[in-house]
Amino acid sequence: MPAAAHSASEPHESRVAPGTVRRAVVVGGNRIPFARTGGAYAKSSNQDMLTAALDGLIARFGLQEERIGEVAAGAVLKHSRDFNLTREAVLGSALSPETPAYDLQQACATGLETVLGLANKIKLGQIDSAIAGGVDSASDAPIAVSEGLREVLLDLNRAKSLPERLKILARLRPKDLAPDAPNTGEPRTGLSMGEHQALTTAQWKISREAQDEIAFNSHHNLAAAYDRGFFDDLVTPYRGLSRDSNLRPDTSMDKLATLKPVFGKSLGAEATMTAGNSTPLTDGASTVLLGSEEWADARGLPKLAVVVDGEAAAVDFVHGKDGLLMAPVFAVPRLLARNGLTFEDIDFFEIHEAFAGTVLSTLAAWEDEEFGRTRLGLDGALGKIDRAKLNVNGSSLAAGHPFAATGGRIVASLAKMLHDNGPLDGRPARGLISVCAAGGQGVVAILEAYSAPEGR
Amino acid sequence: MTDKYTQFVSHGFGKDLAKKLGLPQPAVLRRYKAGEPLVPGPVLVIGSGNGKTAGSDDLAAALAGWGLDVRRSALPKEKLGAIVVVLDAVEHPDELAGPVLTAAPSLRDLAAGGRVVTVSRTSASAANPAVAAGRQGVDGLLRSLAKELRAGATANGILLGDGAGTTSPSTLGALRFFLSGRSAFVDGQFLTVGSGAGQLSADADKPLAGKVAVVTGAARGIGAAIARTLHRDGAGLVVVDIPAAGDHLADVANEVHGTALQLDITAEDAGNRIIDHAVERHGGLDILIHNAGITRDKLLANMDEGRWNSVIGVNIASQLRINEALLGAEQLRNTPRIVSVASTSGIAGNRGQTNYAASKGGVIGMVRATAPLLAERGSSINAVAPGFIETDMTARIPFATREVARRLNSLQQGGLPGDVAEAIAFLASDAAGGITGEVLRVCGQNLVGA
Ligand SMILES: NC(=O)c1ccc[n+]([C@@H]2O[C@H](COP(=O)([O-])OP(=O)(O)OC[C@H]3O[C@@H](n4cnc5c(N)ncnc54)[C@H](O)[C@@H]3O)[C@@H](O)[C@H]2O)c1
Numbered sequence: 001m002p003a004a005a006h007s008a009s010e011p012h013e014s015r016v017a018p019g020t021v022r023r024a025v026v027v028g029g030n031r032i033p034f035a036r037t038g039g040a041y042a043k044s045s046n047q048d049m050l051t052a053a054l055d056g057l058i059a060r061f062g063l064q065e066e067r068i069g070e071v072a073a074g075a076v077l078k079h080s081r082d083f084n085l086t087r088e089a090v091l092g093s094a095l096s097p098e099t100p101a102y103d104l105q106q107a108c109a110t111g112l113e114t115v116l117g118l119a120n121k122i123k124l125g126q127i128d129s130a131i132a133g134g135v136d137s138a139s140d141a142p143i144a145v146s147e148g149l150r151e152v153l154l155d156l157n158r159a160k161s162l163p164e165r166l167k168i169l170a171r172l173r174p175k176d177l178a179p180d181a182p183n184t185g186e187p188r189t190g191l192s193m194g195e196h197q198a199l200t201t202a203q204w205k206i207s208r209e210a211q212d213e214i215a216f217n218s219h220h221n222l223a224a225a226y227d228r229g230f231f232d233d234l235v236t237p238y239r240g241l242s243r244d245s246n247l248r249p250d251t252s253m254d255k256l257a258t259l260k261p262v263f264g265k266s267l268g269a270e271a272t273m274t275a276g277n278s279t280p281l282t283d284g285a286s287t288v289l290l291g292s293e294e295w296a297d298a299r300g301l302p303k304l305a306v307v308v309d310g311e312a313a314a315v316d317f318v319h320g321k322d323g324l325l326m327a328p329v330f331a332v333p334r335l336l337a338r339n340g341l342t343f344e345d346i347d348f349f350e351i352h353e354a355f356a357g358t359v360l361s362t363l364a365a366w367e368d369e370e371f372g373r374t375r376l377g378l379d380g381a382l383g384k385i386d387r388a389k390l391n392v393n394g395s396s397l398a399a400g401h402p403f404a405a406t407g408g409r410i411v412a413s414l415a416k417m418l419h420d421n422g423p424l425d426g427r428p429a430r431g432l433i434s435v436c437a438a439g440g441q442g443v444v445a446i447l448e449a450y451s452a453p454e455g456r
Numbered sequence: 457m458t459d460k461y462t463q464f465v466s467h468g469f470g471k472d473l474a475k476k477l478g479l480p481q482p483a484v485l486r487r488y489k490a491g492e493p494l495v496p497g498p499v500l501v502i503g504s505g506n507g508k509t510a511g512s513d514d515l516a517a518a519l520a521g522w523g524l525d526v527r528r529s530a531l532p533k534e535k536l537g538a539i540v541v542v543l544d545a546v547e548h549p550d551e552l553a554g555p556v557l558t559a560a561p562s563l564r565d566l567a568a569g570g571r572v573v574t575v576s577r578t579s580a581s582a583a584n585p586a587v588a589a590g591r592q593g594v595d596g597l598l599r600s601l602a603k604e605l606r607a608g609a610t611a612n613g614i615l616l617g618d619g620a621g622t623t624s625p626s627t628l629g630a631l632r633f634f635l636s637g638r639s640a641f642v643d644g645q646f647l648t649v650g651s652g653a654g655q656l657s658a659d660a661d662k663p664l665a666g667k668v669a670v671v672t673g674a675a676r677g678i679g680a681a682i683a684r685t686l687h688r689d690g691a692g693l694v695v696v697d698i699p700a701a702g703d704h705l706a707d708v709a710n711e712v713h714g715t716a717l718q719l720d721i722t723a724e725d726a727g728n729r730i731i732d733h734a735v736e737r738h739g740g741l742d743i744l745i746h747n748a749g750i751t752r753d754k755l756l757a758n759m760d761e762g763r764w765n766s767v768i769g770v771n772i773a774s775q776l777r778i779n780e781a782l783l784g785a786e787q788l789r790n791t792p793r794i795v796s797v798a799s800t801s802g803i804a805g806n807r808g809q810t811n812y813a814a815s816k817g818g819v820i821g822m823v824r825a826t827a828p829l830l831a832e833r834g835s836s837i838n839a840v841a842p843g844f845i846e847t848d849m850t851a852r853i854p855f856a857t858r859e860v861a862r863r864l865n866s867l868q869q870g871g872l873p874g875d876v877a878e879a880i881a882f883l884a885s886d887a888a889g890g891i892t893g894e895v896l897r898v899c900g901q902n903l904v905g906a
Contacts (some may be wrong), residue, residue, distance in 0.1 A: 052703070059706035059716040062737060094710040229699075232718045236702040300737045 024119035025303040025450055027296050029412020030057035031286035032238035033245065034400035037138040040241045041283040046075045046082055049238070050089040050135040053285035053405075056236030057131065061289055061301055064094045069127025071101040072114040073287070075135050076403035076438075078105075086133070107437035108354065109312070110134045111286060111407020112445060118290055119307035128295040132411070134404030135285035148173060186438065188318045193325070193438065194355065198264025198273050200323030201357030204364040208272035211356035212256040215277040215397045218353060222394025223249035230393060234412055246280055246400040263355075277356035282400030286408030288415075303450040305415035305431075310445040311335035317440040325358045327442030328434040329365045333376050335432075335444050343383040346446075347424055348417055348431035350410045353396040358436055393417065407435055411447070418449035459846065459862065462869050482868035483608035486569025488637035488878060490661050490688075495635050496567045497537030498525040504545045504555045511622035512542035515575065515631075518623050522632075530562045537567055538635050543576040544622055546590040556597065563605070572611035573634045574598050575627065578648055581618045595646070602644030602901050603866050610634075610643040610867075610901075619651035620890055626654040629887030638882060641843075641875035643866050644901035647891055653834070654889025663885045665690035668738040670730055670792075672721050673748025675701035677847035678797065680708045681873030682745055685881045687712035691743065694734050696721065721748050721774040727781025735787045743884040744782065746775045746796040746819075751849060753808040764811045771815035776822060783829060791833040795883045796823055797876070798841040800899050816841070820895050827893030836892035838883045843899025844870045865900035 032053050035041045041049060050073055058064055073086040082088075087101040106113045111134035118130035152172055159165045185192050201211070225231060226243055235242070261271035263278065289301075296303050313331035315322035322329075328351075336342060351359045365371050366382040376382060393413055396406060414431045421429040428449040436442045462482040486496065499519055503512025519540070520526045530536070541559050546552060559572075566572070579591035594613060602611040612634045614627055621627065626649040633639050634647075657663035669686045673679035674695035683695050693714030697705040702718045709716035717733050719726055734741040749771045752763035775796060782792065801809050802816025823839040830837050844850060844861045850870070853861065862870035879898045882888055 055710055056702065056706045056716075059709035059714075062709075062713070062715040064710050064713045229723075232699045235699075236706050236716075236718070237700060238703055242700045242702070300739065302736070 021123045022125060022292055024122035024290055024307045025293055025296055026305045026307065026411060026415035026447065027289040027291050027301045028057075028061060028304060029234055029286065029288040029408060029415070030060055030236055031234065031405065031409055031412070032056070032284055033235055033241040033243055034282045034284035034402055034405070034409075035241055035245045036400060037281040037283055039139075039245050039283070040239045041137065042139040044137065044239065044283065045140050046078070046085055046135045046137050046285075047089055047092065049137065049283065049285035050085065050133060051092040052236070052238050053133060053135070053287045054089055054093040054095065054131065057287045057289055058094045059236070060233065062299075063289075065096050066099075067096040068099045068131055069129045070118060070121065071095075071099055071131040071133070072104050072118055073101070073131075073133035073135065074104040074106075074110040074114065074404050075137075076105065076107055076110060077136055077138060085135075105404070106443065107439055107441060108352070108401070108403045108406060109435045109437040109441060109443035110404035111409070112310070112411065112433060112435050112443045113312070113407070115288055115290065115307065115407060115411050116310035116443070116445060122290060122292050129289075129291040131287055131289055133285065133287035133408050134402075134406070136402035136404050137283045138281035138402070139283050148175070186317075186324065192263075194263035194273060194278060196317065196324035197355045197357050197361075198267060198271065200326060200361045201273060201355070202264060202267050202270045203323065204361040206272065206357050206360040206364065208257075209253075210360055211272055211277040212253055214353065214356035214359055215256055216251060216253055218391060218394045218397035219248050219251045220394075221392055222247055222398040225393040230416070234416060244399045246282060247398050251276070273355060273357055277397065279354060279396045279401040282402045284400065284402035284405045286405040286412065288408045288411050302419070304419035305447045305450055306428075308430075308446040308448050309335060309339055310443065311338070312441065312443045314442070315440045322440070323361060324438075324440055325354055325436035325442075326361065326365065327440055328436050328444050329362050329442075330376070331442050331444040332366070332432065332434060333378065333382050335446060339446060341430075341446070343385050345430055346385070346432045347389060347421065347429045348392065348414060349385050349390045350395065350414050350431060350433045351391060352401075352406055352410065352435040353391065354401065354436055356397060359390075362434065407443075410435070411445075414447055418447060422449055423451065459870060461859075482863070483568065483606070485608045485640040485867065485869075486637045487640045487874070492637070493537075494522070494524065494632065495537030495571060496569055497535045498527050499538045499540060499635070500527045500530055500536050500559070500562055501540045501542065502528075502555050502559050503542045504551055509542060509545045511544040511575070515540065515542055515622045518628055530565070534565060535567045536562055536565050536570060538571040538573065539563070539566065540631070541572070541574045542622060543574055543594055544616060546576060546594070547584075548586045548590045549593050551590055552593055552597065566605070566609050568607040568609065569637070569640075570609040571635050571639075572601060572605065572609070573631060574611075574613040575622055575631070576613065576615060578615045578617050598646070599644045599901070605866075608640070608867065610639065612639065612642055612644070613646040615646050615648040617648055617650040620649040621652070624649055624652045624654070624890055625656050626651075626888055626890030629654060629656055629882070629885070630891065632660070632887070633882040638878035640878070641867065641871035641898050641900050642879060642896065643899075645897050647896060648894055649890045650892060651890045654891070655886045657885065657887060659690075662690035663887060664743070664881065667691045667742040668694070668734055668740050669743035669745065669884065670694040670696060670734055670741060671745045671747055672696045674708055675704040677849060678842065678845060678873040678876050679747040680704075681877040682747055682880050683708055683712045683714065685874060685877035686743070686745075686884070687714070689881050689885070692738050694730070694738065696730065697748070721778065722769050724777075726774060727778040728785075730778065731781060731785050731787060740790075741788055741792045742790070744778075744792045744794045745880055745884065746778070746794065748774070749797060749815075751809065751812050753812065755808055756810045759811065767811040768815050768818070771812070772818035772822065775819065779822075779826060791830055791835040793835055793884050793888075794826070794830070794837040795880045796837070796839045797880075798823075798839040798895060800841050800843045800897060800902055803841060803895070803897070804902075823895065824893045831892060836883075836889060838888070838891060838893070839895045840876060840879045840883065841895055841897045841899070842871065842876045843897065843902040845873055845876055845898075846870045847873055865902040867900035869900065871898060871900060
């Protein structure tokens with residue numbers, strides 16, 4: 001039974017000797033189904049959705065009134081009213097109001113980075129439990145006023161007399177009244193993410209068919225996972241949705257082949273990226289419950305997987321040295337080397353499908369001898385992964401991609417897959433997560449099925 | 457909430473109007489609230505013979521021990537909270553007159569929401585025709601009296617089997633339940649106490665403290681009310697419902713500080729998943745409430761396989777499979793008490809509900825046959841058969857039919873989900889340990905059925 005809530009002044013349950021590190025485990029997760037923008041969650045704010053995802057997690061694990069060590073989450077598209085988004089969501093949830101929280105933002109890697117940061121705090125003994133998460137709404141996106149209107153409004157606020165105010169208002173021009181909607185364009189290149197990826201896709205000569213196949217597998221794997229009940233303890237319905245609304249269980253290669261390219265059209269015959277093999281704008285939220293082993297044991301909570309390690313990388317896409325979404329290509333070999341692992345040691349690959357072209361360009365770079373030698377500093381190619389181990393329960397092309405919520409979706413699902421698999425070849429099953437992000441960034445991580453330490 | 461009609465005819469203009477037109481005047485029922493007295497006034501305890509028997513003396517002493525104001529004879533014009541008629545010594549129909557006619561004048565003095573409870577012996581345990589006649593007479597008497605009471609007062613009976621006496625734990629437990637506001641919508645019913653098993657709770661407001669309970673179909677309606685009531689009574693909770701109802705289920709779980717298990721109970725492994733969840737997260741399983749149920753109404757002539765099979769599958773087949781898993785489970789230190797939700801349709805039948813009534817009749821049969829299996833392990837199983845209860849399920853009934861259905865009982869109103877929950881909470885408690893294999897109707901003494 002969940003133990004009584006801690007009092008606000010009570011210290012941690014377990015002390016970690018300085019200089020030592022303990023394990024951080026994934027207890028489980030919860031997300032709301034992801035919805036295509038303008039759909040079921042058109043009227044839901046970031047705070048509504050994050051609170052709903054938290055409340056579902058609290059209900060699943062009986063965390064009502066519990067003081068969690070720390071909650072970290074974030075959103076990529078934020079309103080100014082979202083300045084303390086995570087803390088506000090905690091206050092609106094069934095958790096103890098004495099649970100601290102902070103916001104984090106690293107574009108699409110936000111969710112995964114919250115997991116890594118909080119896991120590190122648990123490993124160091126700073127906290128015993130944590131909830132990582134992310135949320136995004138492209139429906140309820142912040143609309144900014146134009147720079148002209150903004151200046152006028154600020155001056156108006158400072159003006160002291162009526163004539164002064166009228167004079168300021170007279171400065172307004174019709175064009176100042178047009179709102180500034182957010183876009184996914186890169187500030188330094190002016191190109192959208194899709195246009196950037198189209199260049200990379202063409203550079204690595206990724207075929208249209210190969211991209212459609214990734215999309216096809218994503219939909220079919222995700223649909224099969226839902227049918228199997230895989231998501232019964234990972235997803236809680238919200239606003240009438242109980243499955244991701246972007247999911248097309250009946251899509252076919254033929255249907256995907258009929259779609260017209262939407263990105264890279266200036267590339268002429270080489271344009272291969274369609275609405276079918278690119279993720280749509282999506283709304284949604286996800287959460288992951290993390291804890292020390294002792295914390296989980298004291299509450300009879302599951303220990304699905306261990307957060308082993310993580311790595312971030314960034315590329316110089318501004319000068320065209322690498323593609324915008326190619327940072328994980330560099331992060332993964334560094335992470336594997338640090339942990340003394342190769343692709344052979346990985347049983348599940350979770351490569352976020354921003355675009356099918358991203359996944360395939362990433363794999364192509366890893367399989368390329370010359371790239372391995374010249375760019376990764378290896379003797380040859382990093383290696384080829386077994387496609388049967390890739391995104392086996394679907395990924396973003398089918399589920400959708402509410403930017404900051406994707407990391408939490410992947411971590412919770414992967415942790416469950418690892419747990420369901422248990423040991424493989426006498427070692428715990430292992431999974432690799434790779435998430436690309438705007439700004440030429442990428443965050444990758446390794447999770448391992450939980451196994452009790454020797455002698456326990 | 458009490459329905460709008462009941463609210464309207466309970467005060468001022470509405471009350472006068474209903475009286476003049478001879479319309480039904482349902483009372484606002486006396487329901488349990490923590491901290492309120494058990495009964496709304498003194499309790500008159502009458503025994504057979506000259507008004508006193510050993511059984512009635514012991515019982516009166518027990519009630520006095522609860523701090524109740526117990527009377528052995530009525531004072532003129534004094535309002536009474538309850539009248540308990542102890543008929544355990546009746547051996548001939550002739551012996552009914554004494555105690556019954558002694559109690560009769562006091563019925564006028566029964567307070568609103570008052571209670572009449574008879575305590576007698578089961579006729580099945582009598583070999584002698586005269587003894588059986590005397591005992592069975594109580595059945596007709598009580599059911600008729602329940603129909604004569606007004607202002608939300610009810611009459612119910614406790615039947616003692618061979619192994620039980622007037623102060624057995626479950627006799628006292630059942631008496632406390634019938635006297636209290638917890639039995640508001642139970643009227644004209646009997647509960648049989650078969651043995652001296654069971655134990656009264658030390659804390660009458662938290663009778664389920666320390667217990668772990670599982671409630672299926674808990675996302676809404678009666679199931680959500682059961683979860684709230686068990687939580688109020690001190691139990692830790694696992695709430696179960698289909699994944700598609702997960703958002704409402706999460707709300708209920710967070711309200712009752714329990715854990716939510718999104719699970720279709722018709723799944724092959726549902727029993728083991730429930731047991732594993734309860735044991736791993738809560739350290740055990742003490743109470744299981746089979747509440748999840750569906751209706752797929754059609755006249756039998758128009759019935760299709762889908763409607764028939766889904767109702768049987770959810771309402772009874774799943775319960776059989778889950779119980780089997782419970783009986784075979786090795787992780788459980790004790791066998792949980794089980795309470796299953798049946799329906800008056802399963803007793804009296806209902807047009808358009810052949811499939812549903814078959815499933816609910818099935819629940820009653822299952823409960824009866826499972827009782828001996830659980831008795832061996834010191835546990836119990838009972839069913840509660842709700843009549844017309846105001847929920848989403850009954851809100852789908854067409855208006856006119858619904859309006860008639862909710863008035864067709866002695867209390868002239870539909871029950872609330874909480875009324876069913878109260879009966880379930882009582883049967884799930886250790887105080888009801890001597891009661892097993894029983895079906896308790898929570899129907900306001902519906903005109904149809906047994
Ligand atoms: N409402 C009444 O008047 C009335 C009368 C007699 C009996 N009952 C019985 O009471 C019980 C509750 O009824 P209610 O009125 O609250 O109904 P309801 O429809 O409001 O709630 C039933 C709940 O059971 C859940 N459920 C259905 N199938 C399930 C499955 N396969 N697995 C898990 N959960 C499932 C539903 O999702 C729902 O949340 C039922 O057994 C019903 O037959 C109700």
